[in-house]
Amino acid sequence: MQAKSLTVSASLKGLSGRTRVPGDKSISHRSLMLAALAHGRTHVYGLLEGEDVLRTADAMRALGATITQKDDVWVIDGRGVGELQEPSDVLDMGNSGTAARLLSGILSTHSIYTVMTGDASLRSRPMRRVMDPLSGNGAQFWAREGGRLPLSIRGTAEAKPLEYRLPIASAQVKSAILLAGLNAHGVTVVEEPIATRDHTENMFRHFGVSVDVSELEGNGRRIALKGPARLTARDVIVPGDPSSSAFPLVAALLIPGSDVLIENVGLNPLRTGLFTSLKEMGADLTIENERIEGGEPVGDLHVRASQLKGVDVPPERAPSMIDEYPILAVACAFAQGQSRLRGLEELRVKESDRLAATVALLEANGASTTVEGDDLIIHGFQTPLGGGEVKTHMDHRLAMSAIVMGLAAQKPVSVDDTAFIETSFPGFVDLMNGLGAGIQG
Template identity: 85%
Template structure:
């Protein structure tokens, strides 16, 4: 059943004493989606610990149940009894993916190589986002896609149980498209090859190996990667421990850097090097940011992040860093608004096709609160100053990351900042407002 969220406007005032304490952030969303999907395709029983229980991931769980997997939750532990590759069953109803573009695009790959018919839809935001980027390559494996004009949901998929393996070079770096093609290849006979111009987050490759799949990765001359696997494959159930989401950690972390008097420790954060572009950038800006207790859990590097209030300076972020921090640009732009000097964030074309046009919405967020910006092609220029005014009303466009970025701005601004709707924060960071208030924030309904 489709859930319609009631709008939750909030007003955020500057935190008077800073943010302090120790905290955890929810499990990594990318890893959570993939753990449910691959466990459902595996033979045997998988237990998942630390799964993100946000709306996006719960939609993936519902979809995999509808496709025949048995998924149960006992406290914080999720148990999945998988069907096996090629053994998913046709759903009895439309698969509602809510607000999750990741779930819809990755699941498209799985559906395309199973002998079944299915239909996917989502909320108003997801139905406005393009799916052509996965439809075009996947349709070459013998499956058929039918969507609204522009490749938008609702979308029907006629899967091909004898799918042709694909060899595809991504025109633009995208972990979601790469993953969709690889997942389609699990039930195709022969060698599936994906080449990406720039290395993108590799959680799919890591998790496929975790479930017993032989995945070959080679580095291309230009710095991209070539990923290969041979299907059909058999996945063997293995337990998964999900680390804290580095994208979610970005919001309390940046807030601690901006709010005077802050000293915050965020524990158990995933530190996959293809996800840590924001941390690299903040260090270049002069952030007092350190990593403690580094370790490896479930094949992924993990550590604790300590952030203290810092005087930041402007930065020039190269376009090749975008894949490692694509979801963090709105909150990075907020940090740049509080920095000394100008910052230039390059190569942000991917932001135009997120939950909203995140580039335009980020510019609006900054401008209504007194910051100066300029967009040149796909670059965002932010002219920072140490004490931005605030006092504006942020329009979130049903985008959880814009809502949280607006909250971070308000915690350090001179005047309170109004956020038009924060309901969609629950899709990725359940309990965000309560967590921030517990650390010393002043966020009120």
């Protein structure tokens, strides 16, 4: 993918209007995977058509599912659990760590041989945190040093059910183990220390798989399912991605005179930590037209420009906003007073070391920060912000966060590469300019 640099200057007027963000990426990945494992035909409406999700569609086709698209409807004819075919070539997952980790779970309990690779960013990310637990079901894994892609998987024909307690809360690792459990003989159990996003569990139920969820002491959960399981095709309506909504939302909060309505946003309570944190900062943010679609809560976000104050975000909130910390950090840089974002260890194993990259983004543009262990402290609006160059490390969320900083800062912000935004948020710049952002280039 050709690098695309961009310099962003302050928006000359407030953002205004109504808009919709692309479909939820987490739900889009899972809808393709589970539809491919189901018996019958599934229609998916509102699928995110970014590069990451399209790589998942290609992978499921290579594994034997029939997937077609007509207008904005995707049609998947599934093969059934245990019936995926061995692909004739390497599966290229592009930039998507979510797809690679979740698919590892599925492949580990299918008696086929597969090889996954990805772009330079994905090949640098650790996979051992899924490889290690999944090896316990009888699958074999081969990877480069540090558990990095390319990754070869020899799935097992007689998969053992796993019982695993996550050392660190991670929806991806949890989901990989649960997906493996669909074709294991017996009860698969995952315990998580803090409740993480539960799209996998919700979608299992949607496709007819019984999932038992019970509360553990503290904020943890125990999730169990009995395999082998049978999935029955069901149509899926994908809501707007709350992680994608974060960028026009924070931009509207920071740019004076803004008044924006973001329609049809997913409001799963395990995904709305950012909205809670912003309200604690004094954001003028209301939720309108709340409803349930496809088993997930949905609503419209009405946001107006606000003077924000510092916030102390507890560590137990991290799983519900793990992808939103870079853009929250930008909001904190413009807030009055000190903010402390606690328990960010999971950020170190994202598309980049996202904690270090977020600190670099802020520091390059005049914000003062301190890192204490896994906590990030941001000393709000002390000097004019902007004027720096942001290195994105091929991380789409860092690129969009940097663009929002440029729109609100006193001095222009340079972004070294924005090409990877298309992997998760196709049309991002056009959407922002449709609200009046005035991004050039």
